Amino acid sequence: MFPSSQSLKKALSPLLSFLPGGRRSYLSVDIGSSSVKMLEVRSAKDALWLVSAGMASLPSDAMQGNIIRDPKSVAQTLRTLLASQRIKTTEVITAIPGPAAIVKHATFPLQSASDLHEAILFEAGNYIPENLEDVTLDYYVLDFIEDTNAVEVVFVAVRKEVIDSYVAALRAAGLVPVVVDVDYFALENMVEANYGPSSEEISILLHIGARYSLLSVLKRGYTVFTGDVSVGGVLFTEALAQELGVSREEAEEIKVFGRVEATQQRKAEDALRPIFTQLLDETERMLNFFWSGEATEQIPTVYLSGGSARLPGLVGFTSERLHAPVILSDPFRALSMSRHVDEQFVREHASALTISMGLATRRPGDK
Numbered sequence: 001m002f003p004s005s006q007s008l009k010k011a012l013s014p015l016l017s018f019l020p021g022g023r024r025s026y027l028s029v030d031i032g033s034s035s036v037k038m039l040e041v042r043s044a045k046d047a048l049w050l051v052s053a054g055m056a057s058l059p060s061d062a063m064q065g066n067i068i069r070d071p072k073s074v075a076q077t078l079r080t081l082l083a084s085q086r087i088k089t090t091e092v093i094t095a096i097p098g099p100a101a102i103v104k105h106a107t108f109p110l111q112s113a114s115d116l117h118e119a120i121l122f123e124a125g126n127y128i129p130e131n132l133e134d135v136t137l138d139y140y141v142l143d144f145i146e147d148t149n150a151v152e153v154v155f156v157a158v159r160k161e162v163i164d165s166y167v168a169a170l171r172a173a174g175l176v177p178v179v180v181d182v183d184y185f186a187l188e189n190m191v192e193a194n195y196g197p198s199s200e201e202i203s204i205l206l207h208i209g210a211r212y213s214l215l216s217v218l219k220r221g222y223t224v225f226t227g228d229v230s231v232g233g234v235l236f237t238e239a240l241a242q243e244l245g246v247s248r249e250e251a252e253e254i255k256v257f258g259r260v261e262a263t264q265q266r267k268a269e270d271a272l273r274p275i276f277t278q279l280l281d282e283t284e285r286m287l288n289f290f291w292s293g294e295a296t297e298q299i300p301t302v303y304l305s306g307g308s309a310r311l312p313g314l315v316g317f318t319s320e321r322l323h324a325p326v327i328l329s330d331p332f333r334a335l336s337m338s339r340h341v342d343e344q345f346v347r348e349h350a351s352a353l354t355i356s357m358g359l360a361t362r363r364p365g366d367k
Helices: 005-010 072-084 113-127 160-172 183-195 233-244 248-257 264-293 314-322 344-346 349-357
Strands: 024-031 037-043 047-057 090-098 100-108 135-145 150-159 178-180 204-206 211-217 222-229 301-308 326-328
Touching: 024 135, 024 160, 024 349, 037 150, 037 349, 047 072, 047 344, 090 160, 090 183, 090 204, 100 113, 100 222, 113 135, 113 150, 135 160, 135 222, 150 160, 160 178, 178 183, 183 211, 183 222, 183 301, 183 349, 204 264, 211 264, 222 264, 222 344, 233 248, 233 264, 248 301, 248 344, 264 314, 301 349, 314 326
Parallel strands: 024 090, 090 178, 204 301, 301 326
Antiparallel strands: 024 037, 037 047, 100 150, 135 150, 204 211, 211 222
């Protein structure tokens, strides 16, 4: 079902919003370090309809340091993808990488909305370790803190050069950016749209990208802790190719689809286990920073996603290490699909399209 107005208002307000909202089709475009993932999604009758879906590889040097360094090649990739999917929609909702965002939490005395706004802008410099003139700053009032007469606020700041690089690439492709979000919050919205508002105290989102992985902690459905882990899908692909003696393309297929011949199963597991261990070692170290301020370390649920999420044995290994049930996220479980959509492609690449799906819940002007 289409997220309720309450859930849309809960989402972080867009860092950039150029156009008013409306009930029409939008493109959600996830520009990653190795590929572009694109969904065309229409909202109608309180439901989200997937109209088209596509993915295309990017040159290895197109993205560096979370900035699009080669907007021309990215724009060309976008134009090719648009043409192959016969997409006419031009308004885009996109996200910048989590590591490029500065996310801070702070508390303020309960006061009127206008006074709180002024207080937040006045104090922002104390929380953001950048010159405020060099960043795009946004914030969201997260929650009222009982017994303290205070509110919790999330600050998000992104260097303007990062956002400008995404906007330039999109506009060079003839597209119009209407919302720029952060991929951490796209993951949060994906979970809520597909699994409903969380009643659990703590949930963990682990999204394995090509170069790094995103870690996000939800508390009662809100993002309260974020971080990135320096383990990504490239390491898995290289390990599989070397251990199994297959090409990189064949190793990539094993990684994405989670299928390996029975005779190679043990070799694949032996190759992957050290990287699984590295991934979960770093994840646990990051979670320790969060647990230090919490009264409990119980994790009811872990949502696993990303292009490497279907690797043989990863779900079980993650569950064993974090002592929690692990759900392989299905970002399309609550979506209706147009008869023109290549459903097989969508199902096969669902884990890689998770952030794109989270972006599809956003609309210009929502809060």
